[in-house]
Amino acid sequence: MPQNPTILVLNRNQRNLDILDQILGAEGYEVVGSSDLEALDCEIQARKQSISLVLMDITGFNHSVWDSCECLRRENIPFLVLSPHHNSAVEQQGLVNGAKGVIVKPLAVKQLLQLIESLIQN
Numbered sequence: 001m002p003q004n005p006t007i008l009v010l011n012r013n014q015r016n017l018d019i020l021d022q023i024l025g026a027e028g029y030e031v032v033g034s035s036d037l038e039a040l041d042c043e044i045q046a047r048k049q050s051i052s053l054v055l056m057d058i059t060g061f062n063h064s065v066w067d068s069c070e071c072l073r074r075e076n077i078p079f080l081v082l083s084p085h086h087n088s089a090v091e092q093q094g095l096v097n098g099a100k101g102v103i104v105k106p107l108a109v110k111q112l113l114q115l116i117e118s119l120i121q122n
Contacts, residue, residue, distance in 0.1 A: 003030070003050070004028050004029055004030045005028075005029050005030065005052035005053070005120050006029070006030045006031075006032060006047065006050050006051050006052050007024055007029045007030070007031050007032070007051075007052060007053050007054070007055060007116070008032045008034065008040070008043055008044070008047070008051050008053070008054040008055070009021070009024075009031060009032070009033045009034065009054070009055045009057075010034050010035075010037070010040045010054070010055065010056045010057055010068075011033070011034075011035065011055075011057040011059075011082075012035055012036075012057070012059060012060040012061070013035075013057075013059075014035060016057065017033035017034075017035065018033075020033070020055065021033060023109060023113075024116075027113060029052075029116075032047065037061065037064060037065060037067075037068050040056075040068055041068055041071065044068075044071060044072065044075065044077070048075050048077065051077050052078075052120045053077075053078050053079065053080070053116060053119055053120055054072055054077060054078070054079035054080070055079070055080050055082060056068070056069065056079055056080065056081050056082065056099075057082040057105075058081055058082065058083060058084075058090070058094075059082070059083075059084045059105075066093055066097050069081070069094065069097035069098060069099060070097050070098070072097075072098060073097055073098025078100050078119050079098070079099055079100065080099060080100055080101050080102070080103055080115070080116075080119070081094035081099045081101070081102045081103070082102075082103050082105055082107070083102055083103070083104050083105065084104075084105055085104060085105075086104050090102065100119055101115065103115075
């Protein structure tokens, strides 16, 4: 039996981590949550062979969040950046660092799930 795809989620807000865990878990994904960049980087190194996708909510993080994005790009791990508002500079920085897309919050669950499915299948 194949293992469920693993999605690593970065979000400072534990409630948001719990909500994403519930939503994604109901779709059959294994969700690993992280609320800080150090823990995220440790999870990337420990699980890099099994991570299917990373959702990175950049809200509340400083510029070092882009170092983590660069690490994901080097490891060929697809990721999406979640941003609190539309910002061309954030979108450009995310794409330069290898993001498969930048999604502005609030999230539309159905569209997020469709995007995740399409990225994981590729």
